[in-house]
Amino acid sequence: MLVPLSWLLEYAPLPEPVDVGEVARRLTAIGLEIEGVEQVGHDIGAIVVAQVLEISELTEFKKPIRYCRVTTGGTCTPDGERSVICGAANFSVGDKVPLALPGAVLPGGFEIGASKRYGRMSEGMICSPSELGLGDDHTGIMVLPPDAPVGADFVDYAGLRDTVLDVNVTPDKGHALSIRGIARELASAFEVEFTDPADAGLPAWTQAPGPDGAVWQASIADPTACDRFALREVRGIDPATPTPLPMRVRLARADVRGVSLAVDVTNYLMIELGQPLHAFDRATLDGPIVVRRAAAGETLETLDHVVRALDPDDIVITDSSGPIGLAGTMGGLATEVSETSTDLVIEAAHFSAPGVARMSRRHRLFSQASARFERGVDYDLQLRASAKAAAMLAGLGGGTATEGYTLASAPIEPVRIEMAADHPDRVAGVGYGSDTVVSRLREVGCTVQAGPVLTVTPPSWRPDLIDPNDLAEEVIRIEGYEKIGTTTPRAIAGKGRTATQRLRIAIAGALAGAGYVEVLSSPFGSADDFDRLLLEPGDPRRRAISLANPLRDEEPQLRTSLLPGLLRVATRNAGRGFADLALFEVGNVAMTKPDGGPGVAPILPVDRRPTPEETAELDDALPGQPRLVSVVLTGHREPAGWWGPGRPATFRDAIEAARTVLSTARVPYTIRAGRCEPWHPGRCAEFAIRTSGAGESADERLVSVGYAGELHPRVITAFRLAPRACAVELDLSAIERVAAGLPPVQAPAISGYPPATQDVALVVGDAVPAAEVEAALVAGAGAAADGTESLLEDVRLFDVYTGEQVGAGRKSLAYTLRFRASDRTLTDEEVAVARDAAVAAARERTGAVLRGAIAGAGPS
C-alpha cells in the first residue's frame, strides 16, 4: 500500500524534523515492512498558478490548437503576461491553470523550454494532471479552483512535496490497509498521541438514527453474508463539483485514480479509514435494499460493463429490481453514480471476509474494496465512515446530508481471549511482566481485565486477534523483537540419517565419482513426451497426473519418467557445444495408481487430531510418487586427447552406470536382456531385484527395477539427440526398500593361502547371455562344495571370441576361475573337482562345451 507520510502525520504527529529513515525502520520493526520510500514533488520546480486571459483557436492544424494569453501576476515577466500553445480545450477564459514556465522541471526530470510550436512562440506549458504526476489523466489540462492565487508556486499551493511509503501489509493485518491503521502503529512505534480519524470531525447529527424512513431502507436477509449494513443519504449536490486539489493529490499519491467527487470522496475515506464505501445514484434505486445471496440464474452488469452470471454463493446487494451490486467487490452499472447524479445513497457495510474472497476470485474481480474485506474490516466503523462521507459530500458538493441513517445488523459476538498474564513472557523467553503486557494490549486497542489470567477483548478493527499467541505477538512486536535473547540449543539424541537417506547421498556420490554430472530437469511434461518415448497405449508411464492450472499449456502434467526432461537437458547442452554428456538426475515422478487414483482428498477438520483412517484416506487419494534415478549418455564417454582417440559412450556404459547404482545399494540383482520403450530392443538390459513381501515368509519375488541401454533410434530422432545416445532409468524407491532391509555387511574371512587359477573357454550359442554362464559356473562350484564354503573365489571373463574356430552361431567365453580355500592350500585334485563341477553346471544350464573338448569331440 502506498501511503503519503503527510497523511499519517495528521493523526500521529511526530516531532519535527521527521526522520523518514527512522520512520521506515520503526514501522518495519513493529511489523509493517516498508519496501520503499519515495520523495515526491521535490524534483519539480518553476510551475506557477496562472490565469487564462485570452484564447485564440488555431484551426489550420489537424487538431484544434489553442494559443492562450495567460497572466502569472507579474512574477516572471514585467507585465506577468505570456503566450502559450495548448492542445487541450477543457478550459475557458478566466480559469486558473498550472503553468510550467520555461526552465521548469516536471516529474521524471522532464524539462520545459520556450520554443516555437505550431508556428507560434510558446513560453511554457499548461499542464495536465498526468504531467504533474497526479494520476494518469492526460485528456485535458488541470483546471484549478477559482480561489487559487495567481502567481503562487504550484508545488507549494497543491502540496505536491511529500514522502510516499510503500508498506507491505501482510495478509493478517487488514487494519493496516488504511491511514488509520498505519498511523496507529506509527504512534505506537514513536510513543506519540494517536488521533482516530474515524472519530475526528464527526458532526453531531450523524450520531442519531433520525426519523424513521428518512434514509433509504435496507435489511439483511443472510446474516452469514453480512452483519452490518449502513446507509446514509446526501441530496442536491452538484455532480460537476471538482474534487478539492489536496484530496486529488493524496489520492494520486496512494495510486488511486480520480473519477468524480462522489467516487473520489468514497475512495479517499476508504484509504483513510479502511472502510470501503459505495455510492448509489438514489434516482436509480427501486425499493428497499436487501443483502442476500444470489439466486440461481440471476445476472448483474457490473461497472466494468460485464454481465456476470451470479453464483448462489455470491453476496449481492439487491433492490426490487434484483441485484444491483456484488457486495464489497464491484457495484452494478445501473445504479452507478453518473455525471448527472445529485442525490446519493452511501453504503458502508461489513461483509463476510471469506464470502467476499470467494466472490472476487470467482469473478476475477480484485478491487481495493475486496482486498480490505478479505483481510477483515472494522465491524464498528460503518456508521462513522458513512457519516464522514455524507458530511464531506454535502459540504464539498453543495448538497444536504439527510439526518439519520439506516442500519441493518446481525449480532456480532466479540472475541474474548483468556490468557495467562505471563504467556507472552513464556512465548518470547523475555520477562515483560504483567504491567507491560496489559499496557501494550491496551495500546493496540484491546480491553483488558487484569489478573493472573487476563480477559482480553480485542478491538473491533483487529479480527486477526483470536488466540493467546496472537496477543503475545502484539506484545512482543511492540516491545521489539530485539529484546528476544538467544539460547544455546539443547543437545538432542538424534539418530542421524536413515539408511535410505544415507544411500541416496551415496548413490549420487557414486555416480558423480563415475563421471556423471547431476542436473535437475523440469518436473512437468506432456502426453507428447510419451509418444516421443514410443510408449504403448497401456504403458503405466502414460498414467500421468494432470494439473488443473498448469503454468504452460505445453506442460500440463507431472512427469512419470525423468527421461524426457533429462533428454531435453542433453539437447540443450549439445546446442551449447557440449556433445559429450554423462548426466544423471534423482527425482520423484507421479503416476495415478493402477486403480485410477488420485482420488479426491477430503479436507479434514483442524480442531482435533485426525484418525488413522482419515489420514489413510488422504494418503490413498495421493498418486504413487516413486523416486527414480536416471542417466543419459551421449557422445564420448572418454574424450579424445593427445593420448589418442576417445571412446564413444555405448549401452555398456549405461549398463555399468546401473550396476554402479545397484552395487552401491548392495542389493543383489539379476541382469537380463530387456525390451522396454524407449530403449533399443537389442541393446537394453533389464535389472531385477529380489523382494520379499511382508508376511509372505520366504516367498521372494523378482521385481524389475529398471532398464539401461541404448535408446531406440526413433526416440533419438524425436529428441534430436546424437546417434547412439544411451539412458538408464531405475526405480530408486524399490531399490531403497530392499536396501533398507539388508543386514549389516559381514566381514569376509581373508584367506592367506595361495590361490589356484584355472582358465576355461566355454562355447555356447550366440543367444546365451554371459550372465547365465557365469551364474552357472558359480552355482556349480558352490554345489560341489556340498554345504561348505565354495572354493571358487572369483570368476573373470577375459575373452569373448566368435569366428570360424567355434563355428557359426556360437561364441567362446573364456573365464579365469580363481579358487582358494580359507584353511589350506588347495591340491590340484580339489581344484580340478571344483572346476569340473563349475563347467558341468554351465553345460547343464547353458549347453556350454569346453572349447578344448570341441576339438576332441568334433561338432555335435
Add this chain to the structure above:
Amino acid sequence: MSAPNKSYDPVRAAVLAPAEVERMTAEGLAAIAAAASFDELKAAEVAHRGRQAPLTLASAEIGALPPEAKAEAGRRVGVARNALDDAIATRKTELEADRDQRVLIDEAADVTLPWNRGPAGARHPVPMLADRLADVFIGMGYEIAEGPEVEAEWYNFDALNFPPDHPAREMQDTFFVADPGGSRRSGIVLRTHTSPVQIRAMLTRPLPLYVVSPGKCFRSDALDATHSPVFHQIEGLAVDEGLTMADLRGAISAFVAAMFGEGLRTRLGPDFFPFTEPSADVSMECHVCRGESTKPGAPPCRVCKSQGWIEIAGCGMVNPRVLVACGIDPDRYSGFAFGLGIERSLMIRNGLSDIRDTIEGDVRFSAAFGSEASC
C-alpha cells in the same frame, strides 16, 4: 699351490711380505676405483679378490710361514681383503647411484600434460547444499523428515492454519491437481512449501520432536531470474516443553555460524505465516562486508546491497492451532519452526544470480560446484 706346512720356503713366502701385500692392495684399489661400469667392477673383483687373485694366492702361502710369522701375515692379508671388499661395495654403490640417476633423468616426462581421460562428474549444488544444510541440523540432533511432493491440501494448508478462502492461501500461487473424475476439487496440490512435512512429522513421531525437512516445492510463478515454479526449501521444526523464541533464535544462530561463519549477529523482525504465531523473518549480518558497507564512504557491498543485513529465513513459534490439528496439547508443548530457500541460500552464499541456472541443466553449472558438500 703350496705343500703342507712342513718346511719353510722363503721364496714363496716373499709374497706375504708387507710391501708385497701393500702393493697388491694398492693395485686392487686402483682397479676398483677405475671401474667405470658394473662389468669392469666385476672384472676388477675377479682379478683382485677371485680365486686366482694375487692376494688369494698369497694367502694360501700363510701356512708355509714359520709359526711366529703366521699371525702377523694372516692379519696383514685380512686387512687387505677388507680394504678391497669395502672398496668394491663403495664403488658398487657409486655406480648404482650413477645408473639410477641417469636412468631416472632419461625417463623424465612432462608431468603437466593433461590426463583427463575419464570425464569429471559433479553433483548439483541444490541437493548438495540441501544435504549440507541438513548436516548442520543433524549435528544438532535433528532428524530428517520427508513427505510427498504431490500433497493433500489438508496437509499443505488446512492443518497449517491456512483457513479456506484466506488471502494467505491465495498468495501461495498453488498448482492444483486436476480431478480426473470431473470438475470437483481434487483436494490435492503440488506442495507449495515443505511445511506439510511438519504436520506429517507431528502426526507420526513421538515427542519431543526435532526434525528438518529439505525438499522440492512448487509455485505457479512464471520463470524469471528470481522466480521458478520449482524450487527447494529446508524447514526445521522443534516441538518440546518450554520452547521459547530465544530457543528458536539460538537454533538459527547456530545454523548461521555453521553455514556463514562464526560471530555473525542475527536479527528477528515481525512477519506473518499462518502456521506460526508469533512469526518472524530472520536476517543475519552480511557475511561478506559484516556491515562495513553501511558506513559512510565505505565501498558498496553487492551481497547485502549495502544494507549490512541479509534476510535468510522465515520462522516463528508453531501456532497452537497447528499443534491442536496434530493432537498435541498446546498447554504443555510449544514449538518453533523455520524455513529457508535452498536457491536463496545459493544466491547469498555462492553468488548465484539467476535461478534459472539451477533448473536448466547446463553441465557447466553443476561442474563448477564439483562433488563435495563444501561447495
